[in-house]
Amino acid sequence: MRELDVKRIEDKIAELCIEANHYLGTDVKQCIAGKLEEEPWPVAQEILKSIQENIEIAEEGVFPLCQDTGMACVFLEIGQDVHLTGGDLAAAVHAGVRRGYGDGYLRKSIVKDPLRRENTKDNTPAYIHYEIVPGEQVKIIVAPKGFGSENMSQIKMLPPSAGADGAKDFVVKVCREAGANPCPPIVVGVGIGGTFDKAALMAKQALLIPFDQQNEDPYYAEMEQELLERINELGIGPQGFGGRTTALAVHVLAAPTHIAGLPVAVNINCHVSRHKEAVL
Amino acid sequence: MEYQLTAPFTKEQVKALRAGDRVLVTGTVYTARDAAHKRIAEMLKRGERPPFDLKNSIIYYVGPTPAKPGNPIGSAGPTTSYRMDAYAPDFLDRGQLAMIGKGQRSQEVKEAVTRNGAVYFAAIGGAAALMAKQIKEAEVIAFEDLGAEAVRKLYVENLPLTVVLDPAGGDLYQQGREEYLKSLGK
Numbered sequence: 001m002r003e004l005d006v007k008r009i010e011d012k013i014a015e016l017c018i019e020a021n022h023y024l025g026t027d028v029k030q031c032i033a034g035k036l037e038e039e040p041w042p043v044a045q046e047i048l049k050s051i052q053e054n055i056e057i058a059e060e061g062v063f064p065l066c067q068d069t070g071m072a073c074v075f076l077e078i079g080q081d082v083h084l085t086g087g088d089l090a091a092a093v094h095a096g097v098r099r100g101y102g103d104g105y106l107r108k109s110i111v112k113d114p115l116r117r118e119n120t121k122d123n124t125p126a127y128i129h130y131e132i133v134p135g136e137q138v139k140i141i142v143a144p145k146g147f148g149s150e151n152m153s154q155i156k157m158l159p160p161s162a163g164a165d166g167a168k169d170f171v172v173k174v175c176r177e178a179g180a181n182p183c184p185p186i187v188v189g190v191g192i193g194g195t196f197d198k199a200a201l202m203a204k205q206a207l208l209i210p211f212d213q214q215n216e217d218p219y220y221a222e223m224e225q226e227l228l229e230r231i232n233e234l235g236i237g238p239q240g241f242g243g244r245t246t247a248l249a250v251h252v253l254a255a256p257t258h259i260a261g262l263p264v265a266v267n268i269n270c271h272v273s274r275h276k277e278a279v280l
Numbered sequence: 281m282e283y284q285l286t287a288p289f290t291k292e293q294v295k296a297l298r299a300g301d302r303v304l305v306t307g308t309v310y311t312a313r314d315a316a317h318k319r320i321a322e323m324l325k326r327g328e329r330p331p332f333d334l335k336n337s338i339i340y341y342v343g344p345t346p347a348k349p350g351n352p353i354g355s356a357g358p359t360t361s362y363r364m365d366a367y368a369p370d371f372l373d374r375g376q377l378a379m380i381g382k383g384q385r386s387q388e389v390k391e392a393v394t395r396n397g398a399v400y401f402a403a404i405g406g407a408a409a410l411m412a413k414q415i416k417e418a419e420v421i422a423f424e425d426l427g428a429e430a431v432r433k434l435y436v437e438n439l440p441l442t443v444v445l446d447p448a449g450g451d452l453y454q455q456g457r458e459e460y461l462k463s464l465g466k
Binding site for chain 2: 040041043044047050051053054057058062063064065066067068069105106107108109117119121148151179180181183234235236237239240241242243244270271272
């Protein structure tokens with residue numbers, strides 16, 4: 001049994017909120033550079049270059065990558081041999097987000113009630129997902145989620161008869177309908193199976209997978225490849241101005257589901273694909 | 281084509297713009313997103329003067345991050361424009377000349393653009409740090425309680441924009457994609 005003070009989690013989250021909003025992963029940057037090389041359409045090339053310039057400016061540490069510094073989505077993988085001390089874990093997470101978004105001059109983009117819409121002024125509450133795993137460590141992933149892309153996400157409860165083709169067609173349809181709205185080039189997370197909410201969760205978790213990482217299951221690796229090609233055949237291009245680079249990456253996560261169901265969720269992210277992690 | 285334009289634009293300058301043109305804008309631009317548009321629309325309905333004169337105005341759909349000390353503004357890229365579609369046609373009919381945002385607009389907005397000889401520009405979504413560097417002054421002029429969604433008066437220099445909806449009915453989101461796909465022989 002290992003003791004861990006939640007204050008350490010709070011402090012780390014404050015750091016990660018700021019880091020995630022200024023520094024993209026090398027997988028993202030490398031992917032954009034690779035797509036630029038393959039992009040034949042001149043307007044699209046210019047947009048990708050501007051995106052790269054933006055990344056460099058943000059790395060100077062003054063201006064965040066995007067003004068939508070996102071809803072703070074925090075994924076915690078808690079080792080079951082950890083004893084958390086020093087206070088309430090959730091409160092510590094929210095405190096970390098509050099401090100990170102305050103100290104980091106990040107935008108306060110959360111409203112307390114979805115219908116009455118009063119801004120909470122400190123970007124809390126965070127969205128927290130907990131998983132209990134073997135071991136003595138706590139892994140923290142902070143993934144700020146912008147809502148331009150989030151708003152273009154969709155979920156459908158397909159009949160099993162729709163099959164893989166039905167699932168793939170739905171994913172492509174979601175991307176086509178999104179068009180320029182989610183700030184292409186996009187990143188696509190797909191969740192297939194589980195329940196209504198599990199599919200959506202998997203779709204969001206799929207967005208955290210490194211771009212160059214293929215699905216372990218060759219069946220889904222092939223599907224990811226096919227989806228990426230089909231989405232890029234839409235021709236929407238960077239910012240919707242036309243071009244080959246509509247999507248940077250597609251990842252699929254699947255889970256067992258009910259004999260009567262085929263839930264398919266598509267969570268869209270933009271090219272400012274933000275997540276930073278730490279292990280305590 | 282590429283243009284350098286200084287606000288306030290003339291109707292003739294806007295009339296010449298075509299979907300796909302690159303424009304560097306210098307001058308005064310006002311910011312407003314959905315909440316501010318709603319309040320301004322309500323003020324107009326009540327016969328009150330809005331926070332700024334809509335005539336010939338340029339409205340940028342943006343909610344910036346807080347400014348760090350020494351900077352006029354934080355990161356400031358465009359928010360998705362369709363959320364303002366409910367309000368934009370009326371504002372255009374009242375004389376607003378230009379909208380800056382990103383993403384598809386409704387048929388009603390497109391018709392309001394051509395009907396009024398107005399223009400809809402896109403700024404690059406997610407290039408918010410890049411955009412911020414071109415904003416030289418920023419001042420909250422209304423709805424301070426809205427925080428990031430307050431109405432701000434900006435002075436911008438060479439703000440890089442692309443014409444999406446032009447007064448002649450052009451739509452870059454349609455045309456750009458069509459031209460690209462055509463170039464592939466599809």
